[in-house]
Amino acid sequence: MSVGLPIGELVTAPVVSEADQGLYLRVAGEDVLLPGRLVPEGARVGDVLRVFVHTDSEDRPVLTTEEPAALLGEFALLEVVDLSEHGAFLDWGLDKDLFAPFGEQVRKLAVGDRMVFRVCLDERTGRLFAASRLAPHFDYDVSAVRAGDEVELLVYGQNEIGALVVVDGRHTGLVYRNEAFRPLRVGDALTGWVKQVREDNKLDIRLQRSGRAAIDDAEEVILEALRAGGGWLALHDKSPPEQIRAELRMSKKAFKRALGGLYKARRVALEEGGVRLLD
Incomplete structure (x- = not known):
């Protein structure tokens, strides 16, 4: 692997020369091939292109103008499109599928399976690979994270x-x-x-904010449901929690609290069988 090349990343790089097989772009001090079939129409020496850096089937650095579903270190939902005796191949938006070796799989995969994978780099070979065994790849330093973020x-x-x-x-x-x-x-x-x-x-x-912000959000959900229903919502404080959850995606407690706020603000009327919009 060429040391210093940003394998797995998107970069902008200048075109420095042309060849029969495509264009060469200067990336981290090295000239790397962008194959001809991927060269944008009209591109020539001196242009600056946005490209993704990866490796070909012989582990040589190569560029593409296609953008993958995830860059190095990122997580994405990917689909298994083929299997081999060593692992699975995933569609990630490039012509060259991404390989998930058996040792990095959290369970045995089959064609058509869709799972979240992390894009990783084999530092020895420079190859990108996918891992569905995610636990080793999380950052467990949460010292900068705060409740409410x-x-x-x-x-x-x-x-x-x-x-x-x-x-x-x-x-x-x-x-x-x-x-x-x-x-x-x-x-x-x-x-x-x-x-x-x-x-x-x-x-x-x-999935909901807390405190006053949560009440404001719940009030807006109720108002949107009222507007969508032509000013009427067939829910009230005696409605089953399951019905409220199914229609508004909130708890009955949050519904009653937000409904009370809208009623006090005279934005809704509480009628038999439901709520009517007054705005």
Whole structure:
């Protein structure tokens, strides 16, 4: 492997020469080939192109103008498209599939399986590979994380109490099933908030904000449902919690609290069988 090349990353690089097989771009002091079939129409020496750096089937550095589903160190939902005696091949948006060796698989894979993988680098060979065995790849230093922080989530699994999530592309967290108020599936990307930083350096995550912000959010959900229903919502304080959760994705407690705020503000009227919008 060429030392210093940013394998697995997107870079902008100048075209420095042309050849029969394509264009050569200067990347980290080295001239690296962009194959002709991937050269943008009209590109020539002196242009600056945005390219992804990886390796070909012979482990030589090569460039592509295609963008993968994930860069080095990132997590993404990928599909198994082929198998070999050594592992599985994944579609990640490039002509060359990404390889997931058996030793990096959390379970045996089959063609058509879709799982969250992390893109990793074999420092010895310079090859990119995928791992679905994610635990060794999380960052367990959560000293900078605080309760209440807004975070980006990617669901990567389920256990008996909730959904396992990648937090901000680095940490691992858990959304408790009884606090989700919606189905969570592997590969779902969503926004959440840190509920608690645990002693084991994992994070408990909620999908709703807390305090006054949570009430404001719940009020807006109710108002949107009212507008979508032509000013009428067939829910009230005696409605079953399951119905409220199914229609509004919130707990009955949150619904009653937000509804009370809207009623006091004279934005809704409480009528038999439901709520009417007054705005």
